[in-house]
Amino acid sequence: MVNQLKEYEYAKYLPEKSSIGGTITTEDSHVHLSFGYPNSDLFPLQALSEAASEAILSGGHLALHYFGGDGINKTKQWIKESAVHRSIEVDLDQILTTSGAQHAIDVAARTLINTGDEVWVEAPTFFGATQAFQLAGAKITSFPIDRNGLVVDEVEAALKKRKAPKFIYIMPNFHNPGGVNLSQDRREKLAKLAEQYSFYILEDDAYGELSFTTDYQPSVYSYAPSHVIYIGTFSKIIGPGVRIGWIIAKGEVLSKLNIFLQGSQTNPLTQEILAQLFTKLSFQTHLTSLIDDYRVKRDVMVEALQQTFQDHISFHIPEGGFFIWVRFKKDIDTDELAARAFRNGVSIVPGTSFYQDNRPSNEIRLCFTYCDAEQIKRGVRILADTYFSIVKSDVEEIKA
Amino acid sequence: MVNQLKEYEYAKYLPEKSSIGGTITTEDSHVHLSFGYPNSDLFPLQALSEAASEAILSGGHLALHYFGGDGINKTKQWIKESAVHRSIEVDLDQILTTSGAQHAIDVAARTLINTGDEVWVEAPTFFGATQAFQLAGAKITSFPIDRNGLVVDEVEAALKKRKAPKFIYIMPNFHNPGGVNLSQDRREKLAKLAEQYSFYILEDDAYGELSFTTDYQPSVYSYAPSHVIYIGTFSKIIGPGVRIGWIIAKGEVLSKLNIFLQGSQTNPLTQEILAQLFTKLSFQTHLTSLIDDYRVKRDVMVEALQQTFQDHISFHIPEGGFFIWVRFKKDIDTDELAARAFRNGVSIVPGTSFYQDNRPSNEIRLCFTYCDAEQIKRGVRILADTYFSIVKSDVEEIKA
Secondary structure: OOOOOOOOOOOOOOOOOOOOOOOOOOOOOOEEOOOOOOOHHHOOHHHHHHHHHHHHHHHHHHHOOOOOOHHHHHHHHHHHHHHHHHOOOOOHHHEEEEOHHHHHHHHHHHHHOOOOOEEEEEEOOOHHHHHHHHHOOOEEEEEEEEOOEEOHHHHHHHHHHOOOOOEEEEOOOOOOOOOOOOOHHHHHHHHHHHHHHOOEEEEEOOOOOOEOOOOOOOOOHHHOHHHEEEEEEOOOOOOHHHOOEEEEOOHHHHHHHHHHHOOOOOOHHHHHHHHHHHHHOOHHHHHHHHHHHHHHHHHHHHHHHHHHHHHHEEEOOOOEOOEEEEEEOOOOOHHHHHHHHHHHOEEOEEHHHHOOOOOOOOEEEEEOOOOOHHHHHHHHHHHHHHHHHHHHHHHHHHHO | OOOOOOOOOOOOOOOOOOOOOOOOOOOOOOEEOOOOOOOHHHOOHHHHHHHHHHHHHHHHHHHOOOOOOHHHHHHHHHHHHHHHHHOOOOOHHHEEEEOHHHHHHHHHHHHHOOOOOEEEEEEOOOHHHHHHHHHOOOEEEEEEEEOOEEOHHHHHHHHHHOOOOOEEEEOOOOOOOOOOOOOHHHHHHHHHHHHHHOOEEEEEOOOOOOEOOOOOOOOOHHHOHHHEEEEEEOOOOOOHHHOOEEEEOOHHHHHHHHHHHOOOOOOHHHHHHHHHHHHHOOHHHHHHHHHHHHHHHHHHHHHHHHHHHHHHEEEOOOOEOOEEEEEEOOOOOHHHHHHHHHHHOEEOEEHHHHOOOOOOOOEEEEEOOOOOHHHHHHHHHHHHHHHHHHHHHHHHHHHO
16 A cells, blocks of 8 residues: 555655765864865854854844844945955845855756756866755856866857857866966956857855955956856855855845845854954954965965875966866876875865766866875875875786 | 846846835834734843853953864853753754755755755745745745644545655744644654655744743654754844754754755854853853743733634634734725734734745734734734724725
């Protein structure tokens, strides 16, 4: 009598299995160059603790309700002021807070995509974004990046030949995983194309604040506000665990995003705490401490890579963000390299994770922000030993 | 040259406009019997403030990361122990925390629904749920409730005639808006039908803890664990602003829900704070204070309704939860009643909001938890005056 649901049809765009998540126990000495995380030692815990305590006592009677208290608008006010550095001028009602940038990506995807719609992305790109697009039923096409970011000429060539996508997803600053920035002329050109061919640009600026130079480039949003959905997050500058990101948009797409969100507020309690935090923490001092730490560790990783791998690799030295994207000059199976390196005590992310079309990749992503300098040096050394043992055994196989 | 995106196709299941949200400024004296909110005065602010401060200092170095700290499992441990009152025995890995019950509903909908799939709901039902189902592309069919909850015989009759739905969404305890409970025999029967006809039951137990009697009924989950997705939330017992709810599931659907969530953690910071809160707050004492307050205010509302409306209305006296669902014996346009009552200083929710098929409704939902006793009495008085002025003018129109 009892049917075991063998024939039950779940949502068809659900993947066969989860591609991220799951905990693997590692030794304490294991080096996690795979984690795209900030440095835990730089979390502003003292200020956040005081902020949380005060926010709840003074504003909790509102912040614990669905609609929230003053913290929501104060957080938006901070976002508004911060956006000016990206040449973005907005009213508070153009800012929608979300549960991190991942939720912002998901909301944008579900607002814009119908089953079978085209979404264009960079190759490589952030896997969390392509998963959200696939779950929304999108067909994904990818376009290469180079040291100046997305190759916009290739996008233009495609637009001349085929239907424009619903949107293009890009990371213009300190690209994950590429580490590169989109050049100013390409930003301007891409924005013009969006206006000309009627598509949106989903501009993911998760790493934008973490610039090791003093230059801030104008956002793509600033060139075509009606055609860009801009995404930011507190994950890299305060901590991912607060789960607050934001969308900035304008005009018709803003009203559609608002309809999708149905007036629901993202965690009012956390926003109350953040609002209080910004009265206690000198954000500029905090940001400088992050940048100083990450710049030093980028240099440590660059030097370690150059010393150990010498001319076996090439990479762009990132001027901010979290990642170095390493390309091996020899063809090497980086899934195999990652598996062997893991057994030897260092985690890395193989390049295949960042392409949605299952192409082979002789690239890997290394994060220089989460580990300390000693771990970075040790991790790169283990990685190099693993690499050379593979290359050497390949050479021996060929000889034999 | 610039195309104004006139032809841009947004996601086709997006409604034309937002049906909830949006702030309307009201006088301080305005009575919000429409808000389905807890009593702000009973938020455990002192304990929560201390919990937050300590949670961040002691566990923030992990809780501020994506993966979170001990708070996640400690929160799940609390949920596990609490579920025993619903005759639910689970391992921690059967519990998935979400951004409130609304997110849990959304996750379940997106995991189970393909475009055009059938979802069955109660009539009336919670509009936030039907919106989530519609956004996922579902076709919705509704079945009546009576004083013993969903009329399961009608569900059975439909199952004999047509294809089973992907799932049935029910609120078995202190129904929103109906205020009724699903009887034990109907729980058992519905669970059997789910097994027999291979559908899931989405069991939304948002109000289950708030029972004014000592009886706890077994959850529907307890009768058919493999065919039920159980949903709970801290919104009604701690505060909606913490935005933490949960899913309990088992077997194949649990693994599919896990795939959908892709290993992503719901706000680790808030869960760390909740975990710390439960070491500081006697939850049973806190819950008793909520129940005592809400029982008194239910009685105040019941008495006010009986005194002012007398035999013009009928309603079930709820034994817990937040709501009284009032039915007018005369046919009356409750949208018009709500609009006039609003101008007179009291907000209510017209019954039409709780039906997804645009049927007329001579019912309204009143919440007795958010306002104090004086406001409830005043609000009901204003509402009655508004009602009788409509009825009287109708009578005069007929006479004239």
